[in-house]
Amino acid sequence: MSAAWDRFWHRPGSPVNLGAARVLLAAVGLWMVLSRPDLPSLLAFPAELWMNVTPERRLRFLMVLPLGAERALYALLHVTLLCALLGLFPRVASFASGLLLYHFAPFETVIRTANPYLRGFTIPCLGLLVMACARSGDAVTLPGLWRRRAPPEAAPAYRWPLALVQVFFCQIYFFAAYSKLFTTGWAWLEAGNIRGHLLVLNQALSADPVASWGYALARHPALCALVAWVGIAGEFAFPLVLVSERARRLLLPLAALFHVANSLLFRIFFQNVWLLLLFVDWDRRPTTPPRPG
Amino acid sequence: MTEFLRGFKYLEPAVDVARLGVFALFVVLGLLAARRPDSRAVNRFILYALAVSCAVGLVQVESWPFTTWALVNHGAPQRIVSLELEGLDAGGRGFVVDLRVLQPLAPEEFATWLKFNLPRLTPAARASLGRFLLQRAEEGRQRLVSGRRVAPNQWLLGPLDAPYHFHDAKTWTSAAQVPPTPFVGLRAWFLDWDVEERFRDPARVERRLLFQYP
16 A cells, blocks of 8 residues: 555656646636636625625635735736746745635635635646645746756656646546536436536527537437436546556547537536646656656 | 535534635645655645545535535526626617626626525615616626627636636627617516426526616
8 A cells, every 4th residue: 555655646756747737737827817807806896795705704715805905916916826837936936826826716706605616726726835835846947948957857756746736636527427426316317417407508508509519419318318428437537547648548638528528518618628738748858767557 | 414514504604714724734734745845744745635635525515625526416407597687778778788797706606696695685785786787787888889898807818718617698799789878777687497498499488577776
């Protein structure tokens, strides 16, 4: 058990891959905050909208500052994410970015729920905090590129942080499948249920549901059942990418395809789709030890 | 187990503070692993992260940023309710408002909030909400007729912005969909329909007036 643990977490890993993970997490985080240019303005929305937000919930996310201060912090978040992306003071920048993402992500949903998952901030928040605790600035940085500094050799210190972020990412798929069976049971897999979701989501979210791809699929019960079984099997199987190179070659393109299909058929967009690139081996140096599997 | 835990609703405020503790401990253990990067400190950090994230996933009770990842996990509903805002011009004519004017608040967040909280709103609170919605609708109308982007989230990145998890219906595509003069009033409706009936006949949608402002 201990040997398997060490083999998974503490084998030598590439500083380039860890640096690339920092860049990816910061880039996705930056894309999300640039796409919500005035998120703190929610504080200025009518007080009625905030009536269910308890003082304890505000405390949980440290939502205790006035709007002006929040806007200044939000501007700072842009700067720290950019620094983390470019590798300028990468660990400090990643740490500040992680904490500020923890603070700002709930703004999007806090009037209804304190669980702002599936809004694109969760993995960047956790991932950047992990990057801050590791040597994620030893490669793939602007200063390193400028000085043409060669990245260091592979070491265990570069392996565990990337592996931990990859585990967090795999949990998205695994628990998405688990929650369907946990909440609804095997009935979730029935063709009628998938048809129902296709109709509901397209009727609620499409300007013209009749012309939608979701409606077209909903007319074929066998295809609806196939979508259910393939989807849930793929989600349960996704964590195999953690241990098998062959699984990566198969499941990573399938996951990308899965998200395109989700967007077209179910009108669901996954903002963290770019983080599938966390599993790419960016270090092509011959000294990199071969990956098992 | 999940229902049992959710039964302690009155403890929610205290649980919120405890969740801050869960996150704070994650940060502290991470800092300790960074300060003393021996395998013991690192293993403690990894074990904690795994334990919390797996516990949250298995019992399906969030402690964000450790979360359930539940997505479209319920059985499909037979009936659904959707929000529609209607701007009124000085002549009393109604125009459907593009809900993207509410950004950075996602339309589904506002619609769900309204569904559960509207009955609790006093007349004064409804008027305050109505004033806010009218102002948002009018600002959006002005952006549309002047050729700017309707969605506030697209101010910087334009169409390259990150969409919300559920795609917004982009209601406003042309200035002809709004009046040339300002909105002076607003109606909020819930559209209510049976999913299968609407599949057979797209017109089978009932409208229920929630409130009108002023």
